[in-house]
Amino acid sequence: MSEGALPPCGLYRTTVPLGTAVPAGRLVYFHNHGEPSAGVYLPTAWSLNRAQWQEQGTPIPDEPWAHTLAPLRAEGLYRVREPFTCCDKGCRTFEAGLLVQLGYTGEAEPLLFVPEWTHAGLGFPERGSAVDAGRLQLLSLGQNLANLAVHSQAQAFHADLALLAQEPRLPWRDVTSRDDYLCFAAVDPYRSCGLPCLEVAYPDLQLIPLAQRQGLASLGALLSHQFDLHFEYLRTAKPGRSGGFDLIEELLAP
Numbered sequence: 001m002s003e004g005a006l007p008p009c010g011l012y013r014t015t016v017p018l019g020t021a022v023p024a025g026r027l028v029y030f031h032n033h034g035e036p037s038a039g040v041y042l043p044t045a046w047s048l049n050r051a052q053w054q055e056q057g058t059p060i061p062d063e064p065w066a067h068t069l070a071p072l073r074a075e076g077l078y079r080v081r082e083p084f085t086c087c088d089k090g091c092r093t094f095e096a097g098l099l100v101q102l103g104y105t106g107e108a109e110p111l112l113f114v115p116e117w118t119h120a121g122l123g124f125p126e127r128g129s130a131v132d133a134g135r136l137q138l139l140s141l142g143q144n145l146a147n148l149a150v151h152s153q154a155q156a157f158h159a160d161l162a163l164l165a166q167e168p169r170l171p172w173r174d175v176t177s178r179d180d181y182l183c184f185a186a187v188d189p190y191r192s193c194g195l196p197c198l199e200v201a202y203p204d205l206q207l208i209p210l211a212q213r214q215g216l217a218s219l220g221a222l223l224s225h226q227f228d229l230h231f232e233y234l235r236t237a238k239p240g241r242s243g244g245f246d247l248i249e250e251l252l253a254p
Contacts (some may be wrong), residue, residue: 005063006032007156012069013108014040021058027108028070029053038066042230048124049103049113050075067159072108073138086112086131103128106180108176138164138172140203141233141247142183146192161195165202172203175233175245177210179222182230208243 009031017024018040028040029051046052060066078100086092089208091244094100094112101124111128148157164170176185184192186205191197212231216222222229236248 005153005155006038006066007071007160008032011072011074011104012040013072014068016065016068017067017071018058018060024047025107027051027072027104027106028069029057030064030066031057040069046103049101049111049126049128051104064100067156070108071160071163072104072110073102074101075101080110082141086129088132091128105130137232138170140172140174142176142180142230143174143187143189144183145189146184146187149189149193158193161189161193165190165195165198169202173206175206175208177208177233177243179209179211179216180230180232181223181226205213206245208245212243213237213241 007030010029012028012030014022014024014026014028022028022040022042027043027044030038030040034039039059039061041053041057043051044054079102080094080096080098082094083093083242086094094114099115101115103111103113105111110131112131113125113128116123116125145157145161148154164172174188176183178185181235186207188197188201188205189195189203210229211217211222213232213235214225214229216229233245234247237243237246239246
């Protein structure tokens, strides 16, 4: 199997069993270059709500099986953009601005944990709230997807885009800037990758100005600061210079 033709390493949910070792509907970590070969690793324990994995995984039989894996968002800290409830019953409401930690059960069901400040620092509760997977969202910054798509070994990337397009779709917001020449600003990833265009706009494309954050007023200054400017999405900025988007301030908002 070619590593480039396999899905990227990361968290997945199995949709078909792998022999008797890994049932369908399980949380796994997929290594496309694992030990002894490409394979999936089951969780053995959790530490601070993050999964710990087997030292030796179960090899996958072939490339088609690898593409049956359903990708999951990475574990970690996220900021709630808009208020939402955990499920249709409304058992728990997560307000806008809330800092939450995303984790998963062994069956790949998403859990949200609300960290709290303690005398020892930021504390993470042991129990989380189950949430419908459809309530999660995807955010891409300064994307260069069109450039990635032209590579001969981008089949797995095309498959991921096709999976994202399936209903029900994960809400996806794509933030780029025409000042950032290292990205494809406001480019539809499906059209640029030669995939069938969707009937509705997907992802939600948002253009923001970046040059004003660093006071770059001339073309020469803009050209000489491109690499640094490409990471401006991740920095905090004064409201008047943020262009309507500030990732760090949103993550840290009370």
